[in-house]
Amino acid sequence: MEVRMNSNALKLITGDITKQTTEAIVNAANGTLLGGGGVDGAIHRAAGKELVAECKKIREEVLGGDDLPTGEAVITNGYNLPAKYVIHTVGPIWHGNTQNEEALLANCYKHSLQLAQEKGMTSISFPSISTGVYRFPIDLAARTALKTIIHFLQHHSFGQVVMTLFSPEDYRVYESALQQLLEKQ
Numbered sequence: 001m002e003v004r005m006n007s008n009a010l011k012l013i014t015g016d017i018t019k020q021t022t023e024a025i026v027n028a029a030n031g032t033l034l035g036g037g038g039v040d041g042a043i044h045r046a047a048g049k050e051l052v053a054e055c056k057k058i059r060e061e062v063l064g065g066d067d068l069p070t071g072e073a074v075i076t077n078g079y080n081l082p083a084k085y086v087i088h089t090v091g092p093i094w095h096g097n098t099q100n101e102e103a104l105l106a107n108c109y110k111h112s113l114q115l116a117q118e119k120g121m122t123s124i125s126f127p128s129i130s131t132g133v134y135r136f137p138i139d140l141a142a143r144t145a146l147k148t149i150i151h152f153l154q155h156h157s158f159g160q161v162v163m164t165l166f167s168p169e170d171y172r173v174y175e176s177a178l179q180q181l182l183e184k185q
């Protein structure tokens with residue numbers, strides 16, 4: 001499914017984010033930036049060892065040895081990936097929406113898009129942040145992600161944003177959330 005907004009395109013696809021050829025792909029990282037399971041592990045495996053080395057450097061030199069806070073984003077090269085850059089953002093762990101999880105998830109999308117635009121990029125692919133091990137309910141995650149992306153595209157001239165859903169079930173959730181959001185406009 002693809003929709004146009006101003007001069008921008010928002011596309012939903014089913015696929016593997018490590019294969020995407022947008023200028024940047026987004027990693028649903030954990031705060032350590034040192035790799036993990038799920039999409040994070042897949043991105044690190046496909047990018048090669050240089051990725052974790054650059055992440056370590058950012059952790060030491062930019063973050064003073066601390067974790068990347070939830071909702072924030074940093075950028076590295078993509079190394080062996082088709083994408084030139086990886087934007088690493090930390091999604092919220094779901095605690096029943098008692099800890100501002102919706103706003104934190106929106107920040108992941110907003111800050112990743114802002115960073116991509118600051119770097120002059122015109123295309124980016126996102127995975128479904130927080131809906132795996134972090135257990136954010138996917139219907140609410142889809143609404144939050146798409147609302148944030150749509151708001152950004154309505155106010156900026158960016159280019160192409162691709163939501164790369166890993167399963168047909170996830171794709172259908174995002175598709176119906178997008179249809180509902182468009183009907184409301």
Ligand code: ADP
Pocket residue numbers: 015016017018028029037038039040042091127128129130131132133134135164165166167170
């Ligand atoms: P989180 O810790 O943010 O929940 P996960 O990696 O556990 O992150 O899951 C986030 C989403 O990424 C899940 O929907 C999962 O199915 C999906 N995913 C896993 N591997 C890939 C991949 N290679 N490409 C795209 N999405 C993926």
